Amino acid sequence: MRKKIVIGTRSSKLALWQADYVAECLRKEYPGLQVEKKLMTTKGDKILDAPLAKIGGKGLFTKELEQEMLEGGIDLAVHSLKDMPTEVPEGLVIAAITKRADPGDAVVSLKYGHFADLPEGAKVGTSSLRRKAQLLHARPDLNIQDLRGNVNTRLRKLEEENFDAIVLAVAGLTRLGFKDRIAEVMPREIMLPAVGQGALAIEARGDDAEILEMLAFLNDEDMVACAKGERAFLAKVEGGCQVPVGVYGSVEQDELQLEAVIASLDGARLYRDRLTGNKSEAEELGGELAEKLLAAGGLEIMQELGLLLDR
Numbered sequence: 001m002r003k004k005i006v007i008g009t010r011s012s013k014l015a016l017w018q019a020d021y022v023a024e025c026l027r028k029e030y031p032g033l034q035v036e037k038k039l040m041t042t043k044g045d046k047i048l049d050a051p052l053a054k055i056g057g058k059g060l061f062t063k064e065l066e067q068e069m070l071e072g073g074i075d076l077a078v079h080s081l082k083d084m085p086t087e088v089p090e091g092l093v094i095a096a097i098t099k100r101a102d103p104g105d106a107v108v109s110l111k112y113g114h115f116a117d118l119p120e121g122a123k124v125g126t127s128s129l130r131r132k133a134q135l136l137h138a139r140p141d142l143n144i145q146d147l148r149g150n151v152n153t154r155l156r157k158l159e160e161e162n163f164d165a166i167v168l169a170v171a172g173l174t175r176l177g178f179k180d181r182i183a184e185v186m187p188r189e190i191m192l193p194a195v196g197q198g199a200l201a202i203e204a205r206g207d208d209a210e211i212l213e214m215l216a217f218l219n220d221e222d223m224v225a226c227a228k229g230e231r232a233f234l235a236k237v238e239g240g241c242q243v244p245v246g247v248y249g250s251v252e253q254d255e256l257q258l259e260a261v262i263a264s265l266d267g268a269r270l271y272r273d274r275l276t277g278n279k280s281e282a283e284e285l286g287g288e289l290a291e292k293l294l295a296a297g298g299l300e301i302m303q304e305l306g307l308l309l310d311r
Contacts, residue, residue, distance in 0.1 A: 002210055004034040008065045008074035011039045012150040017175050018078045018200055022098075022218070029217055038074050040064055062203075066092055069203065075211055076204040081196030081227060082169075086235040088203065095204040095211065096218035097227050101171040103198035103248060105131060105191045106182040108158060108173070109165035114184045118142070122164035125157065129265060131167050133244035134191045136267025151176055167191075171198040192246030192261050192272075195230040199223050222251040225279035229258045232286030237262065237294060237302060244301075247286075251279050258289050262298035265305075271296045 005026060009019035016037070023035040041064070065077040066089050081097060088094060107115050118124070118139070125147030126132055132144045145163070147154055151172050158166050170185055202218060204211045226249030233247045247260035259274040273296065275289045294302070 001030065002033070002075075002214070004036065005076065005211070005214075006036045006038055006074045008038050008040055008068050008077040010065070011041065013176055014080075014151055014172050015078075018080065021175075022076075022078045022200065022202060025218060026214070030214065038068070040068060066203065069205060075208070076202055076215065079201045079203060080172075081199040081201040082194040084196070084201050084203075086195075086231050091206055092203055093206040093212070094201050095215040096202040097196075097220060097224050098200040098202075098218055099220040100198040100223045100226070101174065102185070103193040104170040104185040104188070105167050105193060105197075106170045106173055107165050107184045107186060108155065108168055108181050109163075109183045110159060111164060112183065115139075115165075115186060115190070118164055123162065125154070125161070125163045125166035128167075128194070129244045130194055130246050130263075131191065133263035133265055133267045133270070134246060134261065135167070137263055137270045138190045138267075140267060151178065155181065169193075169197055188248060188259075192248050192259060195234045195245075195247055196227050197248075199227065201227075222279070225249070225251055225256050225282045228282035229256055229279075229286040229289075232283040233258065233260055233290045234286075236287045236290030237298065243305065247289075249282070254279050256282055256285060258285050260289050260293060262293045262301055264301050269297060269301060271298050271301075 007019050007023060009015050019037050026035050027033055062079055062084060068074050069077055070091055112118055120141045121143055123143045123145055124135060125145050127146055127148050135142055135144060147157060147166055151168060154166055154168060173179060173182055202215055229249045230247045237245060244263045244265055249256055249258045255276055256279040257274060257276045261270060261272040263270040271293050273292050275285050277285045
């Protein structure tokens with residue numbers, strides 16, 4: 001068995017938490033294993049003055065790590081599953097998907113205890129078109145402003161830039177010790193999460209059989225099924241970070257329930273549906289649900305965004 005593993009990671013506090021979590025799992029599973037981190041900077045880390053949708057969406061936080069992996073500089077990379085494009089580069093695979101933490105979106109506010117308490121015209125910060133569209137669908141009066149940066153930066157901007165509230169992932173806040181900053185977890189009736197939100201994905205080279213075998217214990221079978229369904233949905237609508245799409249899967253007694261939403265950027269039009277089936281058919285369910293929502297009106301939204309020119 002390999003004596004040393006090198007994990008590639010971004011240098012943000014959340015990325016380091018994720019890499020350290022996987023490193024500690026590996027050390028516990030394989031006593032004596034040496035696990036090192038190699039810190040890297042991605043395009044998404046460098047460009048902080050533009051909305052994610054305008055600089056490329058998904059892949060912004062993974063590409064440099066993937067290139068380093070292909071070149072043999074690192075053995076694996078740990079990502080937030082929601083940051084991963086639906087297509088993995090040739091030569092790489094998602095080797096493991098961890099058990100999901102809370103997949104919800106949190107309202108963080110210094111002034112208000114609940115989303116419903118926000119006054120008319122409240123200034124709300126988020127960098128996600130998915131969040132923006134669903135927020136505006138529920139509350140068309142809100143003043144949604146772009147908010148970039150890591151979790152710590154966004155929490156600082158909440159006060160410095162006089163936001164009434166900001167919206168962040170529950171999992172990220174909890175992992176960094178900011179659970180007490182959560183005013184409210186948004187009900188899923190209002191806000192469906194991003195694909196894979198709350199779960200970690202460990203990416204490795206497809207031909208590195210030893211590493212793949214060593215990582216297998218990190219796989220959560222139910223979350224893998226959810227991820228397959230959610231990512232199949234996203235692949236079908238050809239979306240990334242720049243698309244107002246939310247989708248969430250849950251498994252109970254081998255039954256996978258998928259629920260998804262496609263919304264216009266202004267939240268005025270929103271199409272939502274769900275499907276249930278055996279988790280072994282996760283990818284088919286995801287594709288079928290995508291087709292249902294596209295047929296219901298989602299296709300028109302995507303065409304307006306210039307994303308489905310070939311359908």
